[in-house]
Amino acid sequence: MSLLITGSIGLDSVKTPLAEHHDLLGGSASYAAIAASFFTPVNLVGIVGDDFPKPYLDLYRKHGINLAGLEIAAGQTFRWSGEYEWNMNNRRTLSIALNVFEKFNPTLPAQYRNAPFVFLANISPQLQMHVLSQVEKPKFVVADTMDLWLEIAREALLELLKRIDCLILNESEARELMKEASLIKAGRGILKLGPKYVCIKKGEHGCLLFGEDLFFSAPAYPLEDIHDPTGAGDCFAGAFAGYLAKTGKVDPTTLRNAVIYGSVVASYNVEAFSLGRLQTLTPADIENRYQFFRKISHFELGGA
Amino acid sequence: MSLLITGSIGLDSVKTPLAEHHDLLGGSASYAAIAASFFTPVNLVGIVGDDFPKPYLDLYRKHGINLAGLEIAAGQTFRWSGEYEWNMNNRRTLSIALNVFEKFNPTLPAQYRNAPFVFLANISPQLQMHVLSQVEKPKFVVADTMDLWLEIAREALLELLKRIDCLILNESEARELMKEASLIKAGRGILKLGPKYVCIKKGEHGCLLFGEDLFFSAPAYPLEDIHDPTGAGDCFAGAFAGYLAKTGKVDPTTLRNAVIYGSVVASYNVEAFSLGRLQTLTPADIENRYQFFRKISHFELGGA
Helix, strand or coil, X not given: CCEEEECCCEEEEEECCCCEEEEXXXXXXXXXXXXXXXCCCEEEEEEEECCCCHHHHHHHHHCCCEEEEEEEECCCCXXXXXXXXXXXXXXXXXXXXXXXXXXXXXXXXHHHCCCCEEEECCCXXXXXXXXXXXXXXXXXXXXXXXXXXXXXXXXXXXXXXXXCCEEEEEXXXXXXXXXXXXXXXXXXXXXXXXXXXXXXXXXXXXXXXXXXXXXXXXXXXXXXXXXXXXXXXXXXXXXXXXXXXXXXXXXXXXXXXXXXXXXXXXXXXXXXXXCCHHXXXXXXXXXXXXHHHHHHHCCCCCXX | XXXXXXXXXXXXXXXXXXXXXXEEEECHHHHHHHHHXXXXXXXXXXXXXXXXXXXXXXXXXXXXXXXXXXXXXXXXXXXXXXXXXXXXXXXXXXXXXXXXXXXXXXXXXXXXXXXXXXXXXXXXXXXXXHXXXXXXXXXXXXXXXXXXXXXXXXXXXXXXXXXXXXXXXXXXXXXXXXXXXXHHHHHHHHHCCCCCEEEEECHHHCEEEEECCEEEEECCCCCCCCCCCCCHHHHHHHHHHHHHHHHCCCCHHHHHHHHHHHHHHHHHHCCCCXXXXXXXXXXXXXXXXXXXXXXXXXXXXXXX
8 A cells, every 4th residue: 555755855964973975865754755665655745945956856756756745846955964973873963954844834636635554754743734634534644753843842742643543753752752761651651642553762772662452672783883873763664654554454463563674674774874775775685684683583492 | 400609698778769678688699599590400609697587598498599508607798778769770879888798708519519500690700700710610601790890800800701601791881891882892892702692781671692603682571660670680690590501501592592581580570679579489470471572572474
């Protein structure tokens, strides 16, 4: 089944202790859409300026991403620049320019309105709701968020939680949302706010998936060299939603596998700047690392 | 096969935000020995004062622990008191009195000297080596340590690492030992210092087991209410070594299961003060939680 994805699309400048690159393809929807495209057809909703490089449009198309919902507006594309410290966990935003993104108020193309699966990548909860309200009868809605919205749009986020099936957020955001130090209590608490499932990303420690009928603890891929962590969470969420849409199912077995496939794609994405690694990624690469995840986390009683 | 365990034995006073208890059975060897006793016969090496409560000796005996190597010396037993903050992760030591432990310089009983499996629970690396040197030809030696020894006995610890098969330590200790932020790099680095296996405990995030032929990422038990975290790491390590001794094997499958059984016993231990929970623990409880660990961490492609 197809997957509708909305979120930000931007041009990023990223500096790490080892390298620096400018005007990279970025934004939550870019990462999520390319990651999801390995699993299912993607209908993208977003906005870029008339300076948006054609090779990036070609890259979307190469991944079979439907751009009927991509508005190309007069003006500059959204820009973000940031810098990572040596540990690659701490990130400092150096500058943000919303540019045409300030005008983002999308009307869904008719062909998008019956989307069965929806992924609301990280943008304001008001915009997420604006897009969601135009989808007629979605089967499963996944949403990502970030600390900024917990701080400046908490009420809208709480409203959104009542309308979605699965929230994805990181551990500090989960703790902040519930004012609760225990991730287990925070996860269970978020379920009471609306979504049927909550996925808490723990970075190098993997992630936890909570549901009424489900608790799943997924390990992280043991990465030794991270080149650019930007977009890892968006890739995780995009591949997670993409795998669900591919199968058309949302039972516990499928959700567990979606978490692993999300982790697999995210683990590849950090191996190069921007979406560089995903441009050469193959289905065989994905299956290989899925099997590696099984190998590092499974255990059985019995013979050696 | 039998398991020789040495370490500290003490009387603890523990304060949490909810309760406070005095002269509890404590010490790394007490936790490890009781935890291991669920799997295999334990030969204990330690020292207590003549004030050591008889009920605690009876508890060891009830768990079938051989006390031939337990010295009862004139004077007071080692005492420790500490206080936990609300998050139950941060602990503050309030007082330490070594007492008879200052005289601990054990000579192993003859019946202990052919021990096939050895667990050197947390004491100084010099004492760990002193005990180990008296074991004739151990099949597999596991050692625990703590940040204190990294700081004041680093050379002795590095010497110990050349003589053991498996080191267990927590994530901050692993980072400190290798001066390395990445746990993956730290784990692989420690392997180069001597031990065939390294187990890095990550608290609420589970643990990682590294070996030349093995990488295993185990989830943590999703505890919602922790009553007393004291001794969790010692119980983990004791049950880990106890399970290996029970099977008599040290292949990758057995090591993975040992990590899970260690996690199971540790997860029960924190549910009550001191060793209270382990006094009522049954083999069925252990198997039930082993199966729960499987349930929360396994995934399979295929039907719902």
